[in-house]
Amino acid sequence: MQNNISKILDKLPFACISIAKNKKVLYFNYEAKKKFIFLKENIKIDNIIESEELNEKIDNSFATNKENNINFTPLNFQDSFFDANMVFLENDKKELTIFFTDESLKRGYEKMRTDFIANVSHELRTPLSSIIASVETIQNNANNDKTAQIKFLESMGKQAWRMSRLVEDLLTLSKIESDDKELHFESINVADLVQGVVDNLYNKADKKNIKIRIIKNTDKLNVKADYDAMMQVFINLLDNAINYSKENSNITINFDEETNNDKLYLKISITDEGDGIEKKYINRITQRFYRVDKNRSRMQGGTGLGLAIVKHIIQRHQGELDIKSKVGIGSTFSALFPSQENIKIL
């Protein structure tokens, strides 16, 4: 390869490797060495990038003088997805130069998008099929049976409610994620707000004979926050604590101060005595639609969006969500918000 060409290729932001007909490497640029660390001159390219498809296209290019282009995942880079463009830079066509662009990130986002659509469709389809089945039963078999009609109508109502919750949650999440939702920050006493949430969910907890205790270890209970969004955070966290707890157990809500990087935070922790969550799932439960036990959550009308919403709301408040859990002992979900004591009033 001519010196001036290799100088240009060295400056490219993507990997580029030139090979001879026998597939031995003649040249590689800086980015290629960074990506394929075992790369050296004269090594065969299939020892560096294992791919049948790539090999075939290289052979084809040399055989036909055609400049090929493929997308592939090498056997030795299973998480990657490359786009390879093959070019003859010299007229004698003895040297094939391959430009590799790593499309993995783009593909990752694409996968996230398609997974999301698949999840939404699936979650909508389940209650919808049940509604359709109920309508058909009423029309056909339960035509004159008032009791059966009431039963099926009840079930339809429940499923329709589930769909409507799913759509509401999706809208909330999409607004919160995209910064579209304007938050109205005001000074809020979080202890008062949480007390309201506890009162709201009292009956649900009482049905399982779950006792809720509140312990305040600080009097700095004010934060600058959006009232409705904060309500959503604590309704979701307390609702989960009740849902995933045994009967006759306790839930404790602690208010503490915590200093992090010289900044004061109000930490509200909700501790339950439920089944707990295995360590490997802890990072995943805040992902959209992720549920450790899908059937159990579904039976309780869950959509798997609650914690994703909670996490985003807390992030929009420059706060943090911390999850600690021990299987068989219980879980603690802590929401940390910058304390209003940090805000200097001018």
Ligand SMILES: Nc1ncnc2c1ncn2[C@@H]1O[C@H](COP(=O)(O)OP(=O)(O)OP(=O)(O)O)[C@@H](O)[C@H]1O
């Ligand atoms: N306190 C808890 N104890 C044990 N597991 C929990 C707890 N909170 C959440 N989880 C697990 O995390 C999963 C995700 O919770 P999330 O609140 O996002 O969804 P959900 O409760 O299934 O449905 P919903 O959208 O109605 O809240 C739950 O399905 C459950 O497996």
Ligand SMILES: [Mg+2]
């Ligand atoms: Mg939930």
